[in-house]
Amino acid sequence: MKKILEMLTEEMAKAFEKAGYDGALGKVTLSNRPDLCEYQCNGAMAGAKQYKKAPIIIAEEVADQLADSKVFGEVTAVAPGFLNLKVSEAFLLSYLEEMEADAKFGLEMPEKPKKIIIDYGGANVAKPLHVGHIRAAVIGESIKRICRYAGHEVIGDVHLGDWGLQMGLVITGLQDRQPDLVYFDETYQGEYPTEAPFTISELEEIYPAASAKSKEDPEYKARAMEATRKLQSGVPGYRALWKHILAVSVADLKKNYGSLNVEFDLWKGESDVHDLIPDMVAYMKEEGYAHESEGALVVDVKEETDTKEIPPCMILKSDGASLYNTTDLATILERMNLYHPDAIIYVVDKRQDLYFEQVFRCARKTRLVKPETELKFLGFGTMNGKDGKPFKTREGGVMRLENLIRETKDEMYQKIIEGRHIPEEEAKQVAEIVAVSALKYGDLSNQASKDYIFDIDRFTSFEGDTGPYILYTIVRIKSILTKYKEQGGNLSEVSLKAAQNESEKALMLQLTQFNAMMAAACEETAPHKVCAYIYDLANAFNHFYHETKILGEEDASRKAGLIALLVLTRDILETCIDVLGFSAPERM
Ligand code: ARG
Numbered sequence: 169m170k171k172i173l174e175m176l177t178e179e180m181a182k183a184f185e186k187a188g189y190d191g192a193l194g195k196v197t198l199s200n201r202p203d204l205c206e207y208q209c210n211g212a213m214a215g216a217k218q219y220k221k222a223p224i225i226i227a228e229e230v231a232d233q234l235a236d237s238k239v240f241g242e243v244t245a246v247a248p249g250f251l252n253l254k255v256s257e258a259f260l261l262s263y264l265e266e267m268e269a270d271a272k273f274g275l276e277m278p279e280k281p282k283k284i285i286i287d288y289g290g291a292n293v294a295k296p297l298h299v300g301h302i303r304a305a306v307i308g309e310s311i312k313r314i315c316r317y318a319g320h321e322v323i324g325d326v327h328l329g330d331w332g333l334q335m336g337l338v339i340t341g342l343q344d345r346q347p348d349l350v351y352f353d354e355t356y357q358g359e360y361p362t363e364a365p366f367t368i369s370e371l372e373e374i375y376p377a378a379s380a381k382s383k384e385d386p387e388y389k390a391r392a393m394e395a396t397r398k399l400q401s402g403v404p405g406y407r408a409l410w411k412h413i414l415a416v417s418v419a420d421l422k423k424n425y426g427s428l429n430v431e432f433d434l435w436k437g438e439s440d441v442h443d444l445i446p447d448m449v450a451y452m453k454e455e456g457y458a459h460e461s462e463g464a465l466v467v468d469v470k471e472e473t474d475t476k477e478i479p480p481c482m483i484l485k486s487d488g489a490s491l492y493n494t495t496d497l498a499t500i501l502e503r504m505n506l507y508h509p510d511a512i513i514y515v516v517d518k519r520q521d522l523y524f525e526q527v528f529r530c531a532r533k534t535r536l537v538k539p540e541t542e543l544k545f546l547g548f549g550t551m552n553g554k555d556g557k558p559f560k561t562r563e564g565g566v567m568r569l570e571n572l573i574r575e576t577k578d579e580m581y582q583k584i585i586e587g588r589h590i591p592e593e594e595a596k597q598v599a600e601i602v603a604v605s606a607l608k609y610g611d612l613s614n615q616a617s618k619d620y621i622f623d624i625d626r627f628t629s630f631e632g633d634t635g636p637y638i639l640y641t642i643v644r645i646k647s648i649l650t651k652y653k654e655q656g657g658n659l660s661e662v663s664l665k666a667a668q669n670e671s672e673k674a675l676m677l678q679l680t681q682f683n684a685m686m687a688a689a690c691e692e693t694a695p696h697k698v699c700a701y702i703y704d705l706a707n708a709f710n711h712f713y714h715e716t717k718i719l720g721e722e723d724a725s726r727k728a729g730l731i732a733l734l735v736l737t738r739d740i741l742e743t744c745i746d747v748l749g750f751s752a753p754e755r756m
Contacts, residue, residue, distance in 0.1 A: 169274035171684040172263055173197070173207075176239065176255070180209050183233040189215055189226060196253065205244070205252035206677060212249040223249020257666040260676050264664055267680070268736055273743070274683040277319035285503055286312050288515035289326030289425070289432060293417040294338045294375045297424050297569040299559050299622075300517060303548045306611045306749065308515035309430045310695040311546070313747040318690035323507060326421075328437030330414055331495065334375065336396030338413055339406060340388065341378030342366065343395075351405035360405070364412035368420045371413065397489075400442065410439075427573055428604060429749050441498035445490050448498050448536075449483060457534045458483055469529035478522070481530035493527055500531045504541070511542035513693065518547025518617055546693055549619035551611070559622050577603040579628050580636070584756060598753045603628070605635030605750040612748055613699035633703050638745060641706040642752040644713070645738045651719055652731050664736070665729025671712040672730075675737065678708040682740050686747075695748060702744045709737050 170178075173196055180194030193211030200208070212227035219226065227245035234243040241256035267274040288308020291297055312324045342365070343352055349365055350356050366374070382389040399406040418435060425431070449465065452458040458467050463486030470478045483494055503509060514524060524545040531537050553559045561567045581599035584590065590598070610627035614620040630636045649659060667673035681701065689697040718734070721727040745752060 169266055169270055169276065169683065171274075171687070172680045173684060175263070176207055176253070179234075179237060179239040180211070180230075180251075183230045183237070184211060184215075186233045187226070187229040189219065189230070194230075199252070201252075205242075205254055207253040207255070209251040209253065210249075212245070212251060216249065227251050255677075257673065260673065260680070261664060261666045263680055264676055264736065267683070268664065268732075272317070272319075272683070273740060275318065275686050276683070282315075282320045282510040283507065284315055284320050284322045285507060285509045285512045286315075286322060286324050286515065287327045287499075287512065288312070288324060289421075290329065290516060291326060291421050292329035292334060293437070294334060294371050294413055295329075296372050297421065299551055299567045299569060299572055302428075302569055302572070302607070303551060303611060303616075304515050304517075305425060305428060305430045306608050307546070307548055307616050307695060309428075309749045310608075310612055310698075310747060311513065311515065311693050313749060314686070314690050314693075314695060314698065317743070317747050318686060320690075323434060323509075324432045325434040325436055326425075326432040327499065328414075328418075328421075328435070328439075330437035331400070331439040331442060332492070333392060333396050334379070335399055335410055335413065336392040336394070337378040337382060338371065338375050339395040339399065339409055340392045341374040341381075342409070345374070349409075351409040354403070354405065356405060360408040364416050365409075366412070366416065368416050371416055414439075424570055424573075428608070429751075436499075438495040438499070441495055441502050444498045444502055445494055448501055449494075452483060452534055455534070462486065467530045467534060469526050469533060471529070478525060478529070481526040483530075493523070493530075496527050497531060497534075497536060500527075500543075501536050504537055509541070511544060513544045513546055515546045515548065515616075518549055521545060521547050544693070546616060548616045549614075552619055552621050554621060554623060556621070573603070573607065576607050576624060576628065579603075579624050580606060583628055583630070583636075588756075590756070598756045601751060601753045602636050602639055602756060605639050605745070605752075607635075608748060608750050609635030609638065609699060612695040613703075615694070615696050633699075635750065638702050638706050638741065639750075639752045639756065641709055642738060642741050642745070643754070643756050645709070645734050645741075646752075646754060648718060648734060649731065649738070655719070657728070657731065659731065659735060662728040662732040662735065664732045665726060668726070669715065671708075671715040672733070675705075675708045675712040675733065678705050679736060679740060682744075689747075698744050698748055702741055705737070705741060705744075709741075 176196040177194055180196050181191035184194045185191040193215045194209060195211060196207050196209045198207060199205045212223040212230060215226050216223040224245060224247055227249045231243045231245045231251060234240050237243070239255060239259045240253055242254035244252045246252055286308050288304050290304050291301055308324065312322050315322045342349070346365060350360065378392065382392050395406065399410055449458070452467060453465070458465050461480065464482050465484040466480035466482050468480045481493055482491055483497070484490060500512065503512060516524070528543040528545070531543065537543065551559050559567055561571070577599050580603040581595060584595050584599050584602065606627040610622065611620070613633060626632070627634055628636060630640050653659065667676050685697055685701045689695060716730065718727070718730050721730060742752065
């Protein structure tokens with residue numbers, strides 16, 4: 169189905185042509201003076217020079233051609249030559265009817281859907297998730313859902329940090345605590361226990377202690393590096409222990425991600441590509457892409473057009489060890505082999521921008537990807553506290569995601585029980601749902617690349633540009649629909665009617681923008697566009713609601729028309745929050 173602006177532009181182009189002008193001048197845009205009109209066309213201004221005519225003359229001639237347009241209800245030529253436009257109620261109604269009948273509300277599906285991999289978790293095994301991971305999870309999940317909704321095939325991969333020094337540190341820390349574990353007995357031949365010799369809380373204690381110790385004690389660090397080496401070279405006890413670490417950690421991660429409605433299709437990690445590295449390195453050497461530099465193996469990636477220094481991409485360290493780069497390159501290789509994606513999108517902290525530039529250039533230069541494969545870095549900004557510095561706990565420590573979620577839920581619960589008569593158990597459940605909207609909307613409503621301030625008070629407010637406000641609006645609609653049914657109304661028997669007042673028409677116009685908005689949000693990987701849209705839509709709805717008698721309407725046919733409009737508004741709002749990754753309760 170065509171976007172409404174395309175249909176308006178076509179109608180306008182025909183009018184320009186009929187008046188003897190170039191149809192290309194008929195571009196219609198949203199009005200930047202909504203107090204005067206709904207849409208506008210500035211083509212007469214643009215054509216004035218070409219046709220050596222006063223723009224107002226052209227505008228008037230075009231307006232004359234539209235006198236009995238079925239699409240435009242009002243066309244006014246205004247000085248110096250603008251066309252101010254209002255659509256006809258009948259056209260608006262027919263557009264919405266067509267949207268309503270379409271499963272995707274008129275969003276056109278791609279002729280050739282793309283296969284997209286989104287790399288967006290980045291959690292590190294044995295380390296608790298911190299607020300830095302919230303952005304990757306929340307933004308990545310939303311982009312995955314938006315692109316899927318728009319008809320593409322999308323695979324989300326958590327890409328765990330599960331193979332580096334942090335693993336050696338945990339193993340060393342464990343060895344000091346429990347030196348007698350069979351895993352450390354290199355002569356052991358039997359089966360290893362199926363139960364992990366630690367819990368998630370122990371694991372979370374071990375890593376920070378070991379990491380701190382390795383910073384002060386070079387000998388300890390050397391032991392951790394040796395443990396890493398043993399793990400990576402396949403020493404059975406180390407591998408078995410690592411599997412326990414991975415399993416315990418992943419179970420905990422799934423719980424945490426789950427509480428944010430974040431789901432990955434693939435739970436792969438850096439370790440998965442370990443075995444691909446030797447062949448990949450050999451290939452890069454043989455083809456002459458990689459060369460030695462100060463003992464290390466590197467691929468030059470600078471280009472003539474560079475305005476800043478882009479250092480070579482390091483493939484192996486001077487001691488032959490692989491690096492973060494190496495696993496990322498091998499992961500690209502593996503993804504190309506297994507999934508043949510058209511695009512890989514990385515949702516990672518924007519401070520890794522230069523790093524990904526190097527990796528992408530290296531992958532292209534060494535032909536790990538096809539020339540047409542899109543590699544996209546979607547760098548996000550920092551979540552800051554009210555002091556403008558990266559968000560911390562009250563004590564100044566790193567805030568754990570779990571605690572952040574809990575605090576938001578507590579705050580939401582307080583707000584829900586204040587002045588509302590809702591049973592405690594239900595209030596708790598509702599608080600959980602609404603808290604997720606508060607966190608996610610607070611994040612997603614900002615352009616991803618920008619830093620933002622985490623303001624729990626504002627994010628959990630029922631007023632303003634917030635998740636709870638959107639949910640509140642949806643719940644309001646649901647409650648009207650419930651009452652309509654209680655009065656004997658049937659939602660499957662209602663049908664849309666032409667708008668009868670300004671606020672109703674404004675709501676209908678806002679609904680027509682859904683498909684163009686969603687196409688742009690997918691194209692530009694921009695969830696903030698969905699947020700901006702539903703905020704406007706919720707405002708348009710609430711304005712309409714305050715101006716219009718709905719349940720009290722006496723004319724049954726008009727009442728059914730209003731109810732149909734509510735159903736469509738609810739469906740579009742719910743579709744939007746679903747792609748943002750949260751849902752609405754039945755009441756709140
Ligand atoms: N584990 C990394 C970190 O915590 C993020 C991984 C991002 N993805 C990637 N393919 N490098 O910084």
